[in-house]
Amino acid sequence: MKISLKKSSFKSVRDHTLIVPVYQQNSKMVLPKEAEALKKILDNVKKDSTFKGDIRQSILLRYLAAAKGQNVLFVGFGKKERLNIASLREALIHAAAELSQIKVPSFTFHLGTIDMANKPNPADLVQICAESLALPIYRFTKFKTEKKPDGSTKEITLCVLTNIELTEGKKGLNKANILIEACNLVRDLVNTPSNGLRPPQYADLAGDIGKKAGLKVKIFNEKELEKEGFGALLAVNRGSEEPARFVVLEHNAGRQELDTICLVGKGITFDSGGISLKPSEPMETMKCDMAGSAMVLGLMQIVSKLNLPLHIVGFMPLTDNMPSGRATVPGDIVKSYSGKTIEILNTDAEGRLILADALAYADKNYHPKLIIDFATLTGACVIALGEAGSGIMGTDQKSMDRLKELAEFSGDKIWQLPLWDEYLEEFKSPIADIRNIGQTRGAGSSKGGLFLQTFISDKTPWVHFDIAGSAFISKTTHRYYPKGATAACVRLMSEFLIDWVEV
Ligand code: BES
Ligand code: ZN
Ligand code: ZN
Numbered sequence: 001m002k003i004s005l006k007k008s009s010f011k012s013v014r015d016h017t018l019i020v021p022v023y024q025q026n027s028k029m030v031l032p033k034e035a036e037a038l039k040k041i042l043d044n045v046k047k048d049s050t051f052k053g054d055i056r057q058s059i060l061l062r063y064l065a066a067a068k069g070q071n072v073l074f075v076g077f078g079k080k081e082r083l084n085i086a087s088l089r090e091a092l093i094h095a096a097a098e099l100s101q102i103k104v105p106s107f108t109f110h111l112g113t114i115d116m117a118n119k120p121n122p123a124d125l126v127q128i129c130a131e132s133l134a135l136p137i138y139r140f141t142k143f144k145t146e147k148k149p150d151g152s153t154k155e156i157t158l159c160v161l162t163n164i165e166l167t168e169g170k171k172g173l174n175k176a177n178i179l180i181e182a183c184n185l186v187r188d189l190v191n192t193p194s195n196g197l198r199p200p201q202y203a204d205l206a207g208d209i210g211k212k213a214g215l216k217v218k219i220f221n222e223k224e225l226e227k228e229g230f231g232a233l234l235a236v237n238r239g240s241e242e243p244a245r246f247v248v249l250e251h252n253a254g255r256q257e258l259d260t261i262c263l264v265g266k267g268i269t270f271d272s273g274g275i276s277l278k279p280s281e282p283m284e285t286m287k288c289d290m291a292g293s294a295m296v297l298g299l300m301q302i303v304s305k306l307n308l309p310l311h312i313v314g315f316m317p318l319t320d321n322m323p324s325g326r327a328t329v330p331g332d333i334v335k336s337y338s339g340k341t342i343e344i345l346n347t348d349a350e351g352r353l354i355l356a357d358a359l360a361y362a363d364k365n366y367h368p369k370l371i372i373d374f375a376t377l378t379g380a381c382v383i384a385l386g387e388a389g390s391g392i393m394g395t396d397q398k399s400m401d402r403l404k405e406l407a408e409f410s411g412d413k414i415w416q417l418p419l420w421d422e423y424l425e426e427f428k429s430p431i432a433d434i435r436n437i438g439q440t441r442g443a444g445s446s447k448g449g450l451f452l453q454t455f456i457s458d459k460t461p462w463v464h465f466d467i468a469g470s471a472f473i474s475k476t477t478h479r480y481y482p483k484g485a486t487a488a489c490v491r492l493m494s495e496f497l498i499d500w501v502e503v
Contacts, residue, residue, distance in 0.1 A: 001137060001154055003130050003180075005173050007166045008110070008159045010034035015108040015157060017060075017071040019095050022053040023080040023115060029053040030080075032113035037066055045074065054078055055087050056094045060102070073099060073107070083116040085128060089411045092132035096153075100137040103151035109133065110159040111169075122165040124409075126172035127179075129158055131491065132411075134180045140191040140484060178305045179494055182298035183487035185209070189294040190472060190485030193287045194270035199318040202269060202290070203245035206297050206316060213304040215314075216253040220246040230317075230361075232336040232353040235344060237319040239274055239327025244319035246358070247293075249300045251312040258311040259369045261497065262362040263300070266351045266375035267293030267318035274321045274347030275329050282474065288485065289351070291471035292374035293318060295490055302494050309501050315362050317354040321347070333432045337361050338455050343432035351377045352448055353436060356455040363456050370399060371456060374465045374489070380444025381417075382469040389413030390470040390489055393449040396461035403463070403496055412492035413470075423447050427454070465489055 011034075020035050022042065029052070031042055041061060045051055051059040057076035064072055075095045078087055092109070099107050111125055120128065137153050160169050189197065197205075203219045210217040222243040225234055230246065237244035252258055268289035272278060278286065293316040300314040328334070332344050334353075338360035342353065355373055362371055372394075381391045392400055392414045400416055407414050423446060426438035434454060438447040449464050456462050470488035 001134060001156070003134060003156045003158065003173060003177065005126060005158050005160065005166065005169050007161070007163065009161070010110045010112055010159070013108050013110060013159055014068065015070060015106055017073055017099060017104045017107040018067060019073050019075055019107060019109040021077040021091070021113050021115075022074045023077050023083075024053045025080045032115055034110065034113055038064070038072065041066055041072070042074065052076070055091050058095055058098050060098070071104070080115060081117070085120065085409060086411065088114065088116065089128060089132045092129060093136050096133040097136040100153050104153055105151070106153065106155035106157070108157040108159060111165070112159070112161045122160065122168040123172035126158060126160070126169035127176040130156070130173055130176035131180060134176070135183060136482070138184050138187055139482065140188065142188065142192065143196075175306070178302055179491050182302045183490050185301065186291070186294045186298040186487040186490055187485040189297070190288050190291045194320060197269055198242045199245045199267070199269055199320065200243060202267070202318055203247050203316075206247045206249065209297060209301060210249040213301045215300055215304055216250040218248040220248075229335070229337050230357045231334045232342060233317050233319060233357045235328045235332065235334040236268075236274070236321055236350045236353050239322040239324040240320050241322075242320060244317070247316040247318065249297070249314040249316075251300060251303050251308070252310065255311050258309060259500070260311040260313065260366055261500070262313050262315065262366055262368040262371045263296045264315045264355060264358045264362055264371060264373040265292035265294070265296035266290065266355055266373075266377065267316045268321050268351060268354070269318065270320040270322070271348070271350065272320075272322050274350060275323045275327050276346045276348040277323055278348060285472060285474045288472035289376050290318070291376050291467055291485065292465075295374045295467070295487070295493070298487065298490050299493055299497070302490075303497060306498065308497055310497065312497065313362065313366055313368070315358045317358040319354065321350045336455070340434060340455070341432040343429040343435045345435055346437045349436045349448075351375050352451045355452055359452060360455045363460050368460060370396060371460055371462045372465065372493070373452065374467055376468040376471050377448045377466045378445045378468055380448075381466040384417070384445060385415055385469055387469040387473050389415055391415055391417045391445050391466035392463060393417045393419050393446065393466075394463035395419070395453065396463055399461065399463050399496075402499065403492065406495045406499060407492050410492040410495050412489045414489070414492070417445050417449070417466075419446055419449050419453060421450065424450050427451060
């Protein structure tokens with residue numbers, strides 16, 4: 001799918017379908033002034049339709065003489081004075097979802113028709129429109145054998161009025177293309193079932209993608225993991241037929257003058273629960289349990305393509321979590337990379353085990369200015385926030401506050417959860433240094449976070465993303481994104497890293 005940016009008046013746009021905003025002003029529907037020629041058509045729509053110009057409403061009109069035979073999708077932009085970045089994204093996401101559903105081959109949106117107070121600069125505006133229109137068009141077709149032309153949208157055109165908007169807009173489009181490509185890579189990886197992406201294969205793929213992007217790549221195999229003391233990762237891997245891997249991807253390796261940031265992602269290619277087996281009904285969605293690691297890979301590709309002046313290191317601990325005669329059983333004690341011994345009382349709390357090793361490894365060997373981890377860590381986070389947003393927690397309040405501000409631009413929803421140390425008491429073990437689960441119900445996400453915190457030095461600022469709900473939409477479609485992987489927070493994190501070097 002291609003996105004182009006052109007300088008053109010609204011009148012001279014020619015495409016299969018045009019997206020035309022309809023605003024609500026003084027309880028009436030109005031068109032942007034560029035589209036006045038369509039007024040009669042809108043008047044007819046008013047008489048004969050439930051379309052009221054609300055956000056997430058649209059109506060398709062075919063072969064309009066008033067639009068030189070083109071199709072027009074009137075898209076509700078809601079109350080004019082209320083239009084902001086969030087509602088603009090929502091309206092465009094809806095439009096793109098509609099058009100891709102009815103298999104429109106190409107469509108155009110003219111940015112001159114956006115009428116909004118505090119309009120973002122042309123680069124940001126082009127980026128917002130490109131992302132919102134392109135991301136809903138994604139489909140996961142890798143395992144469909146019938147490769148007939150699917151009739152899905154192949155081209156999106158954005159138009160602006162001036163040369164300055166064109167030059168500035170191109171920067172925004174370039175950035176959007178890099179982000180969209182990475183988001184769709186993440187979605188492909190997360191949607192791929194576990195038999196299509198075993199840890200060794202996944203590690204090789206990550207290595208290839210990393211090398212292609214110009215990153216330094218190191219892949220630890222099972223022998224190296226043993227030698228280096230990744231006892232918690234290997235404990236999760238014990239029941240598996242497939243060996244574990246640990247992938248380290250480095251952007252600007254050796255550039256000591258640059259700030260170091262570590263990104264760590266949970267990479268459980270399938271979480272059966274292990275001996276603490278999960279119930280079978282929702283188990284198939286547990287192919288998504290490597291979403292954190294896919295996010296790290298996507299982000300590493302982004303930072304390399306954007307050539308960010310930061311030393312960024314990505315860590316992907318990879319294994320599945322399976323029961324077998326060899327598997328770790330409840331009560332087993334293992335020595336983690338940090339040296340701490342862990343009493344594993346529930347083998348389904350495995351994400352925190354592989355992250356304990358990866359976080360300690362990153363902290364000890366890279367002394368970063370900030371560690372951020374991403375993990376489909378707790379069912380409790382899905383209970384608390386559902387699938388619409390991600391939980392965040394950590395020790396670096398400044399970074400979390402900045403993430404909250406940037407989330408308004410990127411559209412990824414995040415909500416901070418506390419790390420109250422009262423709950424740390426529950427992790428005391430009489431026979432090991434720490435238990436891998438708490439001892440009472442409640443605050444499951446915070447408890448997962450508190451466990452992770454004990455594997456990072458107090459001096460290293462740290463933020464944890466629990467993406468258990470947001471990474472994968474299991475049942476219904478959500479906000480017009482198709483079911484399955486969402487690449488939640490990939491764009492937010494990119495903005496955060498870009499922002500780090502800009503201020
Ligand atoms: N991968 C799951 C968490 C999860 C649940 C992700 C739903 C996505 C959707 C994780 O490994 C897990 O099983 N966590 C346990 C922890 C508990 C045993 C302390 C949970 O949340 O039940
Ligand atoms: Zn689990
Ligand atoms: Zn898991």
